[in-house]
Amino acid sequence: MNLEQINFHLDAYKENDQILDAARFLIRNFDLEHENFAGFDFREELETNGLLLTAEGELGEPQTVKIPRNLFDFNLDLVLNMVAHEMLHVRQKDPNSLVEDKNEREFQAYYEMLFHKTFPQVPVLSAFYIKQFGAKALEYYKRMGEGSELQTKYTEQKKEVEDLIASQS
Structure with a gap:
């Protein structure tokens, strides 16, 4: 469809x-x-x-x-991305794939809205929303704690987010 x-x-x-x-x-x-x-x-x-x-x-x-x-x-593209964000949280909170840290869950969910790795069928957002949700991803990355193990784990994804935001200018 x-x-x-x-x-x-x-x-x-x-x-x-x-x-x-x-x-x-x-x-x-x-x-x-x-x-x-x-x-x-x-x-x-x-x-x-x-x-x-x-x-x-x-x-x-x-x-x-x-x-x-x-x-x-x-807008349907926005709705789909918002629903996908929450459905990723559903998966993250499953006992078999539990992501306990809230900042990590949110970073992963905003990252998904930008890159659609788990849900590739979800449409790409407009530049406006890419910037907005990219900024939210970076905010949750920052909340993980300067130089923390979690930040180290997501260093590459953080760079991808920064590059994507920069490409939308």
């Missing part, structure tokens, strides 16, 4: 106020599912121009991804 067909289906779900079904349709069609995923639920919306999704649940336990009801009012 191409993005135009995906949008057609999403519009039908929206018209029938089936937002959770639309989100499930999206993860099926972009191969984002994982056995540690407990399902979608609603969270409070930010203002009309803000978008926040979260993966919630204890580490090592199934995760529920909370989405706002207005999720599909936003």
